[in-house]
Each structure stands twice: as C-alpha cells, then as structure tokens.
C-alpha cells in the first residue's frame with residue numbers, strides 16, 4: 354500500500370462555517386487592524402492553499418516590494434457571534450505569540466465589507482506534510498526527525514508558557530521557512546487554539562482525525578498534554594511515514610486512537626532505534642498523567 358494512503362491531508366473538525374448572511378466585524382479598537390484599503394497596499398498572488406475558514410494567497414506589498422502570505426476569511430462565512438469571536442481569538446493569539454522564530458508571525462489585519470485579511474510571514478518551503486511526501490523513503494532519518502521534533506517541542510512549550518494550547522498540531526500546520534530544509538520550522542494555523550491557564554482544564558472536541566488525543570475524543574477534560582499527544586503522532590509519522598492509529602473511516606480511526614494500541618511494524622521500524630520507539634511509547638500514553646511532559650521528552654536519551 355502506498356504511503357499516501359496512510360498519511361492523507363485532512364481538515365480539522367470542531368468549528369463549522371457556512372454561508373448564510375453577511376456580518377460586519379468591528380475591529381475598531383484593535384491597534385493592528387487598519388480600515389484603509391487592503392488593495393491600495395497589497396496585490397494578491399497565487400493561491401497557496403485553503404483551510405477550513407479561509408483561503409491563503411501570496412501577497413505582494415506594493416510599497417516595500419516584499420512578499421507575504423495573506424489569509425482571507427470571507428465574512429459571509431461568519432454566521433454566529435462565536436464565529437466572529439473565534440476569528441478575533443485567532444488574531445489575538447497570533448499577536449500574543451508573534452516574535453518567536455518558529456511561529457508564523459502576523460504582520461497586519463485588514464477588514465473590508467467582505468473579508469478579514471491576515472497578512473502573515475510567507476514560508477516558501479511549503480508544509481511538513483508535503484516535505485515528507487517528497488522524501489524518497491516518505492520518511493525522515495532519525496537525525497533529521499530529531500532536529501525537527503526538538504524545534505516542535507520548544508515552540509509548543511513556548512505556546513503553553515504563554516497560556517495558549519494549539520489543539521491542531523499536524524504536519525499540514527508546520528511550515529518550512531525555506532524549501533527542502535527542515536532547519537527552521539514555523540508553526541501556523543491557530544484557528545483551533547485557545548487560552549489555557551496553568552491547572553485549567555478544557556472541554557470540547559477540537560483537532561484533526563489522526564492527531565487528536567484520546568482524552569479529547571472520549572469527552573474528558575484535557576489540558577496542554579493533548580498537544581503533546583499530537584506531537585507524538587507527528588514524531589511517529591516523521592520516522593515511519595505512517596500514522597500510528599489508522600482506520601479507514603473517521604469512526605474506526607477514533608476507535609484506534611481510543612484503544613491506543615501502538616504497533617511498530619518491522620518495515621520500517623526494525624531499522625529504527627529502540628530508543629526512538631521507547632520515546633514514542635512514553636509520549637503516546639492514553640493516560641495524560643503518564644504521558645511525558647515536554648521537558649521530560651527533551652531529556653529523553655533519544656533527544657540527545
């Protein structure tokens with residue numbers, strides 16, 4: 354079976370957007386938002402991709418000649434008050450996290466009658482999902498995976514320290530700053546992210562099919578450790594090119610995640626160190642209290 358079958362690009366679940374009527378957002382108290390015309394300043398280029406709630410284009414700054422990425426969210430898709438609050442939350446979170454080298458930085462927010470536009474750093478390297486697909490073996494060496502995973506953990510810790518839980522960690526949301534190189538990753542898409550205090554617990558199903566933590570699926574309370582689960586799934590994929598918990602349908606995938614039985618099939622895991630498998634097993638524990646924390650993972654022998 355081809356690797357692609359095991360690693361499909363999937364959309365997140367959790368928030369729903371539909372076309373019913375137009376809402377006008379009020380960003381007037383938002384210092385980074387500008388009501389001057391987006392078109393006066395920028396020109397949209399090629400489409401880079403679309404997400405649940407918006408389309409991302411390359412965008413050219415006519416004044417500075419710089420190229421950025423622009424996420425355009427159609428206002429007609431923001432139906433209920435919560436939809437608007439969610440966009441505001443995403444912007445707010447991106448502003449709070451801006452400045453970290455491994456986070457896609459938000460430059461400006463524009464709003465006109467039809468769209469909210471987020472002008473962001475452009476990552477020319479595409480996303481990690483595509484990067485894995487272009488690798489010859491559809492998986493990374495332990496050396497490369499370690500380098501990438503270390504950056505991922507550090508940026509997850511940064512989010513958590515700043516009171517933010519991402520809730521949608523997956524290869525599609527990890528961009529590469531430059532093409533063909535895993536040396537600098539950039540975390541993006543904070544559409545499912547929210548604030549969380551130390552010791553606080555959240556409820557509500559957010560995430561993406563193969564990456565969502567079992568405690569979220571079972572409707573239990575969860576916290577930052579749910580992001581660590583998703584990071585563990587990503588590590589498994591980096592090393593093997595396959596998802597650890599597979600089902601042909603969403604339902605059977607969720608059953609596999611809740612059962613949390615890890616398998617390391619001999620191809621390719623026989624070629625991968627025992628230490629890597631030990632680390633993955635300790636991260637992908639279905640019990641949040643037993644799951645390694647980010648600092649514990651960084652301390653694991655495989656990470657050295």
Ligand SMILES: *[C@@H]1O[C@H](CO)[C@@H](O)[C@H](O)[C@H]1NC(C)=O
Nearest residue numbers: 378379380381382383384441
């Ligand atoms: C914007 O600021 C004004 C005055 O500072 C305040 O009265 C108003 O409630 C604020 N609006 C929003 C949406 O926060």
Ligand SMILES: *[C@@H]1O[C@H](CO)[C@@H](O)[C@H](O)[C@H]1NC(C)=O
Nearest residue numbers: 413414415416417418419420
């Ligand atoms: C942008 O490019 C145009 C055309 O190439 C050039 O005339 C202009 O000086 C450039 N502006 C900046 C700020 O580099």
Ligand SMILES: *[C@@H]1O[C@H](CO)[C@@H](O)[C@H](O)[C@H]1NC(C)=O
Nearest residue numbers: 551552553576577578641642
């Ligand atoms: C998250 O929950 C786990 C298990 O309930 C707990 O052990 C851990 O301390 C919590 N983490 C934070 C940062 O509150």
